[in-house]
Amino acid sequence: MQPDSEFLTPEECLEVDKALLTSRDKFSARVAIYSLRSLKQIAQASGKTIANLDSTQIEDWIYQDESLQGGIDNEFKKFFSKLVIASINPLNQVAAANGSPIEELNIQQVVAWFEAKAKAEMQSKN
Known part of the structure; x- marks a missing residue:
C-alpha cells in the first residue's frame, strides 16, 4: 500500500496528463499505472511473480489499500478490483x-x- 494514501502520485498524474490521450484513454492509463504499482507490491509481498498472482490476492490487496478507504463502499472496491485484474491484459x-x-x-x-x-x-x- 502507498504510504501517502494517494491513488496516483503527482508525478504519475503528470505523465498521464501530458500524454496525447482522450479522457477515456487517460482513465485506462491511470488504472493501468495504479495496477502496475499495486501488482508489483502484491508480488513482492507474496514472493510471487505478477503472472502467478491469483484474483483473490489482488482483491484482498485492493480492499486494504489506504488510498481507496475514504468513503468508498465495498461494491466500488469489488468493481475496482475487477478493473485492476482486467488491467493485467494491457500490462x-x-x-x-x-x-x-x-x-x-x-x-x-x-x-x-x-x-x-x-x-x-x-x-x-x-
Missing part, C-alpha cells in the same frame, strides 16, 4: 511490446503504449 501487452516482464515496466512505458495504441486506432478510423 502484458505493454510488457511484450517492450520485451520485458511486467515487473520491469515503468510509467513512461505504460503511457507510451497507450499513446501508440490511441494513435493506431485513430489512423485506422481515417
Whole structure:
C-alpha cells in the first residue's frame, strides 16, 4: 500500500496528463499505472511473480489499500478490483511490446503504449 494514501502520485498524474490521450484513454492509463504499482507490491509481498498472482490476492490487496478507504463502499472496491485484474491484459501487452516482464515496466512505458495504441486506432478510423 502507498504510504501517502494517494491513488496516483503527482508525478504519475503528470505523465498521464501530458500524454496525447482522450479522457477515456487517460482513465485506462491511470488504472493501468495504479495496477502496475499495486501488482508489483502484491508480488513482492507474496514472493510471487505478477503472472502467478491469483484474483483473490489482488482483491484482498485492493480492499486494504489506504488510498481507496475514504468513503468508498465495498461494491466500488469489488468493481475496482475487477478493473485492476482486467488491467493485467494491457500490462502484458505493454510488457511484450517492450520485451520485458511486467515487473520491469515503468510509467513512461505504460503511457507510451497507450499513446501508440490511441494513435493506431485513430489512423485506422481515417
